[in-house]
Amino acid sequence: MDIKMFSIGKIVNTHGIKGEVKILRISDFEERFTPGESVYVIKDDKPIKLLIAAHRIHKGFDLVQFKGYGNINLVEPFKGCVLKIREEQLTDLNKDEYYYHEIIGCEVYTTNDKRLGQIKEILSPGANDVWVIKQEQGKDILIPYIDDIVKEVDINAGKVVIEPMEGLLD
Template identity: 65%
Template sequence: MTDMFNVGKIVNTHGIKGEVKVYRITDFDDRFEIGNKLILEKNDKLVDLKIDGHRIHKGFDLLHFEGYDNINDVEQFKGLHLKISHDQLTELDEHEFYYHEIIDCGVYLTNGDYIGVIKEILSPGANDVWVVDREKEKDVLIPYIADIVKEVDVSAQKVTIEPMEGLLD
């Protein structure tokens, strides 16, 4: 089985005609366009789904899948993640990264001192914030901005930062 990446979680059904309410776990607006294919993992089996309906309602994506025209058809999908395969990943611009490329990277100062490992990424607004797990110390929050993050080498799983005063305290 190839690598799979979560793009949404089905939180509920919507109406009686087979729509599902999806919590989006992707920054790519085109991920849920009509005609796109998604994968659902249910009981260790993969279910291929083709989107034939999409709309936004109260901050959630409402999706309808080809061949699933009744609430009884999609009720079983509640709580499951919608995924894409590795070959469906979109090419990124320079200085853009997928979360899975950043999480578990080691964080170092420009002088080479080791800080910790990125364990989570928060998206509170203007820029992402990387949560760094430090051994025997509190986690540190690193904003992903050019003034602080100096180099990201995903192949070496290494991030180099130059923290502003007080960031690591």
């Protein structure tokens, strides 16, 4: 039986000599990295269960130390690996909240039914997320996830409807 897992980050480097790893977060939930939480590092297509011993933010990255991995040599092989959680670790969301994996891949249309493209990634630069839409041709479109623009999200249909404000699609 295959266990469904969801990516929450990527280990981009080690940090210091005490086994900390630098994580580029692709989860919008900081509590994913709370000490005591378990995560899985995917190494050679196999999940390795790890327990978070410590977490802090440093220069926009999450720095995490795993229980039993208190040395740089132990975490060095994890560089470039993806961090995941199991499906049962997902938490319930409020209305109008979505997981990244639910949004990425959705088709985006304007309110007058013009197809713009597919959401390929989500950026978190600050106050609100920015959805990156890959068009068939031309540059990617950046859409801020705000009520004024995003009018409808239908996860089951894989469809997002936006009302572009002036200059957004230029």
